[in-house]
Every structure is written in C-alpha cells, then in structure tokens.
Amino acid sequence: MSDQPSLSENLLASIANRSARVGVIGLGYVGLPLVLLFEETGFEVLGFDVDETKTTRLNAGQSYIRHIGVDRIREAFQRRARATTNFSLLAQCDAIIICVPTPLGEHREPDLKYIRVTAETIAETLRPGQLVVLESTTYPGTTREELLPRFEAKGLRCGHDFFLAFSPEREDPGNERFNTRNIPKVVGGMDESSSRVAEALYGAIIERIVPVSSPEVAESSKLLENIFRAVNIALVNEMKVVFDRMGINVWEVIEAAKTKPFGFMPFYPGPGLGGHCIPLDPFYLTWKAAEHGTWARFIELAGEINTSMPRYVVDRTVEAVNRAGKSIVGASVVVLGLSYKPDIDDDRESPSFELIELLQERGAVVSYCDPFVPEARRGRKHDLQMRSVPCTAEELGTYDAVLISTPHTAFKDPALYGQARLVIDTRNVVPPGAAARLVRA
Numbered sequence: 001m002s003d004q005p006s007l008s009e010n011l012l013a014s015i016a017n018r019s020a021r022v023g024v025i026g027l028g029y030v031g032l033p034l035v036l037l038f039e040e041t042g043f044e045v046l047g048f049d050v051d052e053t054k055t056t057r058l059n060a061g062q063s064y065i066r067h068i069g070v071d072r073i074r075e076a077f078q079r080r081a082r083a084t085t086n087f088s089l090l091a092q093c094d095a096i097i098i099c100v101p102t103p104l105g106e107h108r109e110p111d112l113k114y115i116r117v118t119a120e121t122i123a124e125t126l127r128p129g130q131l132v133v134l135e136s137t138t139y140p141g142t143t144r145e146e147l148l149p150r151f152e153a154k155g156l157r158c159g160h161d162f163f164l165a166f167s168p169e170r171e172d173p174g175n176e177r178f179n180t181r182n183i184p185k186v187v188g189g190m191d192e193s194s195s196r197v198a199e200a201l202y203g204a205i206i207e208r209i210v211p212v213s214s215p216e217v218a219e220s221s222k223l224l225e226n227i228f229r230a231v232n233i234a235l236v237n238e239m240k241v242v243f244d245r246m247g248i249n250v251w252e253v254i255e256a257a258k259t260k261p262f263g264f265m266p267f268y269p270g271p272g273l274g275g276h277c278i279p280l281d282p283f284y285l286t287w288k289a290a291e292h293g294t295w296a297r298f299i300e301l302a303g304e305i306n307t308s309m310p311r312y313v314v315d316r317t318v319e320a321v322n323r324a325g326k327s328i329v330g331a332s333v334v335v336l337g338l339s340y341k342p343d344i345d346d347d348r349e350s351p352s353f354e355l356i357e358l359l360q361e362r363g364a365v366v367s368y369c370d371p372f373v374p375e376a377r378r379g380r381k382h383d384l385q386m387r388s389v390p391c392t393a394e395e396l397g398t399y400d401a402v403l404i405s406t407p408h409t410a411f412k413d414p415a416l417y418g419q420a421r422l423v424i425d426t427r428n429v430v431p432p433g434a435a436a437r438l439v440r441a
Contacts, residue, residue: 006193008193008196011129011197015094015200015204018041020043021044021092021093021095022095023047024048024097025096025098025099025118026099027083029276030099031099032065033068034097035047036076036081044080045076045081046084046090047081047084050085059082061073067344091125091127094129095132096131097133098115098119098134099169100114100115101136102114102137103280108287110284110287112138114136115146126156128156128162129161129162130162131197132147132151132162133164133166133167133198134147134165134167136169137168137277139219139284139288142219143164143165144216147164163190163197164189164194165187165189168218170186180205181205182206182208184209185202185206186221187212188218189214199211223281227282227285227299227302230281231282231299232265233267233270234301236250238305239253241312244316249440251268254268268427268428269309271441272309272310273307273349273351274347274352279306279349283303286300286303309351313426317424320422320437320439328359328364329363330363332366332400333364333365333367334368334389335366336368336369336370336406337352337404337407337408338352338368340352343408344372345373347373350405350406352406353376353384356386357384359403370388373388374388376388391416392416393417393419396419397420397421400421401423402422402435404425404426404429405426407427407429411427411429412430417435421437422439428440
C-alpha cells in the first residue's frame with residue numbers, strides 16, 4: 001500500500017495553506033465577487049471571460065459593476081488576482097468555478113450552450129488533481145449529465161483523478177446585509193471526495209457551508225428558492241388585479257396582513273419580474289419535469305401571471321392617460337427606473353424594457369430616467385438606443401405621464417412629482433397628494 005497522499009489530500013492541503021490557484025469563469029455579478037473574496041482570503045486567482053473589455057478594465061483596476069467599489073478591485077488586481085481571455089491558463093488552476101449565464105431559448109426551454117462550451121473548454125486542459133464546481137442555475141441533473149461525461153471522456157475518473165460539484169450562486173446585488181461571505185453556501189459533490197474538497201474550498205472564504213448529498217439536491221435547492229419567490233409574487237400580482245377591480249388598495253392590505261407574527265410572509269406586486277433568476281429559473285424545472293412525464297402546472301400558472309403584468313400596467317397607463325383627456329398616441333411618457341431592482345445598475349430581464357416597448361407599440365413617445373443606468377441599448381424585442389433623461393421635478397413636469405417601474409430610493413422623494421401632470425405608480429413609492437393625479441397600477 002502506497003504512503004503517497006492522494007490527489008484529494010494534496011488539494012485539501014493546498015486549500016488549507018492558500019497555495020491552491022483558483023480560476024473563476026465568468027466575471028459578472030456572480031463571478032467577480034468570488035474572484036475578490038478568494039483573493040482577499042489569500043488565494044491567487046485567475047478570472048476568465050470571453051469579453052476582453054471586462055478583463056482589460058479589471059487588470060487596470062476599474063469596475064463595471066456599480067456596487068463593487070473601484071478601490072476593492074484595484075487592490076485585488078494589484079495583488080493576487082488577474083483577469084484573462086486566455087482559457088488555456090485553466091491548466092494552471094487547481095480549482096475552477098463556472099459562473100456563466102443560463103438563459104432560456106426562443107420557446108422558453110433551457111439554453112445550456114454556455115455551460116456546454118465551458119465544459120468542453122475545461123476538458124481540453126483538465127488534469128489530475130483539479131476540482132470543477134458549477135454555480136450557474138440549472139435543472140437537476142445538469143452537472144451529472146453535461147459536465148461529468150465530457151470530463152471522463154478524457155480518461156480521468158471523477159472522485160479519484162478529478163473532483164466535481166455543484167454549488168448554487170446566491171448573489172443579491174445591492175444587498176447591504178448579505179454578501180458572498182455571509183450567505184450560507186450549499187455544496188453537493190459528485191462523490192465523497194468531491195464533496196470534501198469543494199466544501200473545503202468554499203469553507204476557506206464563506207462563513208457557513210451547507211453540505212447536501214448530491215449535485216441534484218444542490219441544483220434543486222436553488223430552483224426551489226426562486227420558484228418560491230416567483231409563485232408568491234404571482235399570487236400577490238393576481239391579488240393586485242382583483243383588488244383593483246374592487247377598489248381596494250392592495251398595498252394597505254399587505255401592510256395589514258404582515259402584522260400577523262406567524263404564518264405570513266409579505267411579497268409585493270410590481271410591473272413584472274426582472275433579474276437573471278426569478279423570470280427564468282422556474283422554467284428550467286418545468287422543462288425537466290415534462291421530460292419525466294409530469295407537468296408543473298402551478299409553476300406554469302405563476303409564470304403566466306407574472307409575464308402578463310407589463311401588459312396590465314400598460315393597459316392601466318393608457319386608461320389613465322385617456323381619462324386625463326389625451327390619447328396615448330403621441331402622448332409623452334417617461335418610465336422611471338430601468339434596473340430590475342432598486343439602487344443597482346443591473347437591468348437584466350427588467351420589465352421596464354417591455355413597458356417601454358409596449359407603450360411605443362401603442363403610439364406613445366417614450367423616454368426613461370434612471371440614475372444607475374445611463375444608456376439603454378437593448379430591449380426585449382429590439383435595440384432601444386435611448387439615454388436617461390435628467391431625474392428632476394422640472395424634467396418630469398414636461399411629460400404627459402410618469403410611470404414608476406423601479407423603486408429607486410431617489411424616486412421616493414415626494415418633491416420629485418410636484419410638477420408632474422399624471423403619475424402611474426406600480427411600486428407604491430409616491431405618497432398621496434404628492435402629484436396632481438396619482439394612479440396605483
């Protein structure tokens with residue numbers, strides 16, 4: 001029997017003494033915080049991305065994500081972090097973390113092209129002793145069905161020659177209370193050795209690790225988290241539509257209901273879903289469920305309700321403009337907020353894009369205002385090629401209607417609406433009396 005340490009023991013030792021080199025593929029809202037946290041904990045880190053603009057800016061100490069400070073990036077990339085588009089350098093990494101997008105296809109089916117291309121790229125340089133962890137949100141079975149066969153085709157055995165795990169990202173951009181370090185990390189390894197090294201890697205930078213029995217459990221946990229939110233948001237959106245017809249203020253109803261100290265959790269209506277998770281992730285599970293001969297009807301219904309909200313809001317806006325004595329054709333409308341949540345610059349899947357496009361289809365002349373997103377190049381259907389107008393009371397007073405889509409803190413100032421002719425508020429941020437005409441939609 002050999003006295004030589006196993007590959008897993010060698011990797012565990014290098015993680016413990018911070019000599020392991022970590023590679024992170026995808027330098028967006030998930031990958032970049034990981035790069036910084038590993039570097040700040042003492043690891044040498046290589047960040048990989050196909051976008052040379054991102055890698056160049058990071059190596060120059062510049063930030064392209066508003067809530068990640070320039071000083072933090074500058075310090076990290078002056079010390080142990082480096083960004084590159086040269087994926088052959090993956091061979092130098094002891095641990096590789098995949099943080100690439102998982103969008104939906106044209107027919108709302110999972111689109112795994114980024115995961116598959118990344119897996120094939122890793123396989124080209126995969127060597128004994130490496131750990132690979134997938135963080136991208138996906139359906140149960142992806143790690144086992146897409147990554148494992150590509151890696152084992154190189155003649156290496158998982159759990160012996162290399163190690164494989166899934167650990168779902170839980171980033172919440174702009175959240176001042178929770179960050180990468182203090183959000184508990186679910187980790188599911190392909191086998192016992194993979195679990196041990198993956199838990200050790202994340203345990204070196206994150207306060208609490210939550211081990212689970214398999215990648216499938218870890219993949220499913222992320223879907224359940226986001227489906228829970230999607231379904232409850234759909235419920236409160238439907239309640240809003242029903243209560244509007246009854247002349248009941250849904251916001252007041254929610255405030256009353258949440259005084260119950262048990263058995264209730266408040267969710268809030270809005271103009272639609274945004275972000276990269278909640279509008280997309282539920283459909284990864286419904287697609288996989290259908291493959292197994294079952295149909296997630298509850299999730300599909302929630303999706304229908306949530307995707308219908310932008311059209312509902314636009315219908316209410318058209319009604320409000322008509323009641324003010326104008327036609328929506330030729331009416332000037334400014335949409336407040338382009339990011340999908342308050343006080344960040346992340347506009348992925350924002351319902352504001354659909355609001356703008358639907359209003360344009362109705363004949364309105366549409367502008368937008370967002371202090372965090374100065375340019376709107378892409379919409380959901382076509383290129384918008386728009387720039388934010390000034391966020392001032394004087395500017396808002398020049399429009400026939402002001403439609404609030406994102407509840408930025410700046411938009412909660414009542415003085416902002418003093419000159420507005422008509423305000424359609426989808427987020428309950430404008431107090432009564434602050435605008436000449438106020439409609440909650």
